[in-house]
Amino acid sequence: MKISTSLKFVMSSALFLSSVLAFASPDSGYHLLRTYPFGAAPGSTSEYFDYVTVDVEARRVYLSRGTAVEVMNADTGTLIGYIEGFKRQHGVALAPEFNRGFITDGTLAKVTIFDMKTLKPLGDVKSDPDTDGIVYDPVTKRLFTMNGDSHSSTVIDAKSGDKIKTIDLGGAPEFAVADGKGMIYANLADKNEVAAIDARTIEVKSRWPTAPSGGSTALAIDREHRRLFSAGRNPQMLVVMDADNGKVIQSFPITAGTDAAAYDPETKLIFVSTREGNIHIFHEDSPDQYSVVDTVKTQFGAKTMGLDAKTHDLFLDTSNFATAAAPAAGGRAQTTAVAGSFRVLVYGR
Numbered sequence: 001m002k003i004s005t006s007l008k009f010v011m012s013s014a015l016f017l018s019s020v021l022a023f024a025s026p027d028s029g030y031h032l033l034r035t036y037p038f039g040a041a042p043g044s045t046s047e048y049f050d051y052v053t054v055d056v057e058a059r060r061v062y063l064s065r066g067t068a069v070e071v072m073n074a075d076t077g078t079l080i081g082y083i084e085g086f087k088r089q090h091g092v093a094l095a096p097e098f099n100r101g102f103i104t105d106g107t108l109a110k111v112t113i114f115d116m117k118t119l120k121p122l123g124d125v126k127s128d129p130d131t132d133g134i135v136y137d138p139v140t141k142r143l144f145t146m147n148g149d150s151h152s153s154t155v156i157d158a159k160s161g162d163k164i165k166t167i168d169l170g171g172a173p174e175f176a177v178a179d180g181k182g183m184i185y186a187n188l189a190d191k192n193e194v195a196a197i198d199a200r201t202i203e204v205k206s207r208w209p210t211a212p213s214g215g216s217t218a219l220a221i222d223r224e225h226r227r228l229f230s231a232g233r234n235p236q237m238l239v240v241m242d243a244d245n246g247k248v249i250q251s252f253p254i255t256a257g258t259d260a261a262a263y264d265p266e267t268k269l270i271f272v273s274t275r276e277g278n279i280h281i282f283h284e285d286s287p288d289q290y291s292v293v294d295t296v297k298t299q300f301g302a303k304t305m306g307l308d309a310k311t312h313d314l315f316l317d318t319s320n321f322a323t324a325a326a327p328a329a330g331g332r333a334q335t336t337a338v339a340g341s342f343r344v345l346v347y348g349r
Contacts, residue, residue, distance in 0.1 A: 027294055028269070028281045028293050028294035028296065028349075029349040030279065030281065030294065030296045030314070030347050030348060030349060031296070031347065031348075031349075032298075032345060032346070032347055033313065033346045033347060033348045034077060034345075034346040035343055035344070035345055035346070036072065036077035036343060036344040036346070037341075037342070037343045038070065038079065038342050038343065038344070039340050039342070040339050040340045040342070041065035041066060041067050041068040041070060041082070041342075042067060042068045042082050042084050043067040043068060043084060043085075044065065044066055044067040044068070044339070045339065046066075046336075046337070046339055047066075047319045047337035047338060047339045047340070047341065047342055048065065048066030048067075048088070048337065049063065049064060049065055049066070049304060049317050049318075049319070049337075049342060050064035050066070050089070050090045050091070050304060051064045051090060051091045051092060051133065051260075051304060051306075052064070052260070052304050052305055052306030052315050052316070052317060053091070053092040053093070053094065053306055054074060054306040054307060054308050054309075054315060055074075055094055055096075055116075056074075056308060056309050056310050057096065058096075058116070059073060059074040059075055060072070060073065060074060060080065061073075061074050061306060061315050061344070062092040062094075062101070063317060063344065064089055064090055064091065064092065064304075065089070065342070066086065066088055066089055067084065067085075067086050067087070067089065068082045068083060068084045068085075068086060068089065069082065069083040069086075069089060069092060069103055070082055071083070071119060072344065074308055074311075074315075077344065077346075080119075081119050082119075083103065083112070083114055083119050083121065085112075085121070086103070086105045086107075086108070086112070087105055087106075087107035087108050088105060088106045088107040088108075089103055089104065089105050089106075090104045090105070090106055090131070090132045090133065090134075091103070091104045091132060091133045091134040091145075091146075092104075092134070093134040093135055093136040093143055094116065094136065095136050095138075095141070095143070095158040096116065097138075097141075098141075098158050098159050099115060099116050099117060100113055100114070100115070100116060100122070100158060100161075101113070101114045101115075101116050102114075102134055102136070102143050102156065102158075103134075104127070104131040104132060104133070104134045104145055105131060106129070106130045106131050106132055106148070109126065109127050109128055109129045109130075109131055109147075110124045110125060110126055110127055110131065111124065111125040111127050111131065111134065111143070111145060111154070111156060112124050112125075113125065113161050122161070123161055125154070125156050125161060125162075125163050126163065127145050127147060127154040127163075128145075128147040128150035128152050128154060128166065129147065129149055129150050130147055130148040130149035130150055131145050131146075131147050131150075131154065132145075132146050132147065132148045132173070132174070133145070133146035133173065133174060133175055133176050133186075134146065134176075135176040135177060135178050135184060136158065136178065137178045137182065137184060137199040138178065138180060139178075139180065139181060139182040139199060139200075140182060140199045140200055141157065141158045141159055142155055142156065142157060142158060142164065142199055142202075143155070143156040143157075143158055144176060144184050144186075144197065144199070146173035146174060146175070146176050146186055147173065148172045148173060148174065148189075149172065151168065151169050151170060151171055151172055151173075152166050152167060152168055152169055152173075153166070153167040153169055153173065153186070153197070154166050155167065155202055164202065165202050167197065167202060167203070167204065169186065169188065169195055169197075169204060170188070170191070170195075170204070170207070171188030171189070171190050171191035171193060171195070172188060172189050172190040172191075173186040173187065173188055173189075173195070174186070174187040174188075174189045174216065174217045174218075174219070175187050175217060175218050175219035175260075175261070176219065177219050177220060177221040177228070178199070178221075179221060179223055179226070179243060180223050181223075182198065182199045182200050183196060183197065183198060183199060183205075183243070184196075184197040184199050185197070185219065185221065185228055185243065186219070187210070187216035187217055187218070187219045187230055187232075188207070188216060189215055189216050189217055189232075189233075191207070191216075192209060192210050192211060192213070192214045192215065192216055192232070193207045193208060193209055193210060193216065194207070194208045194210060194216065194219070194228060194230055194241065194246065195207050196208070196243075196246070206246060208241065208245075208246025209246075209248075210230050210232060210239050210241070210248070211239075211248070212235060212237050212239070212248075212251050213230060213231065213232035213235060213236075213237035213238065213239045213251065214232045214233070214234045214235050214237075215232045215233035215234035215235075216230050216231075216232045217231060217232060217233055217258055217259060218230070218231040218258045218259060218260050218261035218272060218273075219231070219261055220261040220262050220263040220270065220271075221243065221263060222263050222265065222268075222284065222287075223265070224265060225284070225287040226242065226243040226244055226287075227240055227241065227242065227243060227249070227284070227287060228240070228241040228242075228243050229241075229261050229263060229270050229272075230261075231254060231258040231261050231272045232258070233256070233257060233258060236253060236254050236255060236256055236258070236274075237251050237252065237253055237254060238251065238252045238253075238254050238258075238261070238270070238272050238280065238282070239251045240290055249288055249290075250288075250289070250290050252280070252282060252290075252292060254272050254274060254278075254280045255274045255276040255277075255278045255280070255295075256274060256275060256276045257274050257275025257276055257303050258272055258273065258274045258275075258303065259273065259274070259275065259303035259304050259305075260272070260273045260303065260304050260305035260306075261273075261305075262305060262306070262307035262314070263284075263307075264307060264309060264312055265309070266309070266312070267312060268283055268284040269281055269282070269283055269284075269293065270282040270283070270284065270290070271305065271307065271314060273298070273302060273303055273304065273305040273314075273316055274303055275300070275301055275302075275303035276300070277297060277298045277299050277300045277301070277302060278295050278296065278297060278298060279294075279295070279296040279298055279305070279314065279316075279347065280292075280294075280295050281293040281294040281295070281296065296347065298316060298318075298345060298347070299318050299345065300318065300321060301318035301319060301321055301335075301337065302316040302317065302318040302345055303316075303318075304316065304317060311348065312348060312349065313346055313347065313348035314346070314347045314348065315344055315345070315346055316344070316345045316346075316347065317342065317343065317344050317345065318342075318343065318345065319337040319338055319341040319342045319343065320337070320338040320341035321335040321336060321337055321338060322335065322336050322338055323335050323336075
């Protein structure tokens with residue numbers, strides 16, 4: 001059957017329009033799979049939560065709860081135990097070859113070492129005030145803390161537990177990642193920069209601006225293709241950077257209050273979670289080209305996140321929030337986490 005030129009045009013236009021609509025309405029398939037409610041952390045009178053650390057091999061999830069680290073089974077959501085005795089606990093890093101974990105406490109300015117099998121504390125290392133994030137470098141077998149208000153990094157030998165050195169970073173560090181080749185990268189929130197740290201010489205090698213993103217907070221890395229994914233709060237943007245020279249390759253808008261990012265090397269998906277209640281999902285089409293995939297609605301406050309590279313699931317945590325009356329002179333109302341309402345949200349396909 002012959003098709004007229006006009007009909008061909010209509011069919012071609014319809015096909016093009018459907019393609020555009022399909023591109024404009026992407027769907028990653030990520031949705032809420034499970035919710036695990038937990039009570040207040042031991043020793044806590046208020047609700048607080050921070051970094052989520054997934055131990056893929058041991059099938060454990062470490063949840064930072066302020067006064068304690070809560071350890072959860074990654075597959076069942078059951079509580080394994082708590083590591084207690086903190087004032088304002090933030091991050092957890094693991095050195096499995098030494099069966100040791102490391103926990104930061106910003107208020108007490110210390111890092112607690114614990115046995116990964118028994119969860120028993122083994123000792124403390126003195127750091128600087130506002131010890132927040134922490135990252136393990138498997139090449140040098142060293143831990144690097146991110147001491148926010150102190151603008152420094154405390155370097156610890158994973159095997160001995162000894163403090164090696166304190167580095168002046170020249171800015172307030174937030175998230176940090178290791179490239180697996182002896183480099184550490186850290187977001188400097190107040191400088192709108194990424195600091196590149198040589199883990200061998202223990203020195204800052206470079207500083208790169210993150211513009212058009214600012215208030216640089218969340219950070220993830222594609223180790224194979226040498227790409228950094230830095231997400232900021234002001235302006236609210238995700239930027240893709242070259243890990244060797246700091247060149248910004250591409251950028252995307254995100255919603256308010258980002259506090260975690262992750263990269264899945266198998267699916268080539270980049271995830272950014274925000275306090276507003278969204279997971280922004282992007283795809284690495286090539287090392288120099290990225291595209292928007294989806295924005296998955298979560299729950300308000302679910303800004304911290306951990307990726308399970310085995311199942312490709314995402315672990316986020318949040319709580320209920322109470323809104324206080326707005327202050328005078330048109331100030332913004334403040335929200336406070338409700339004690340005992342903490343929960344873990346699992347998103348996947």
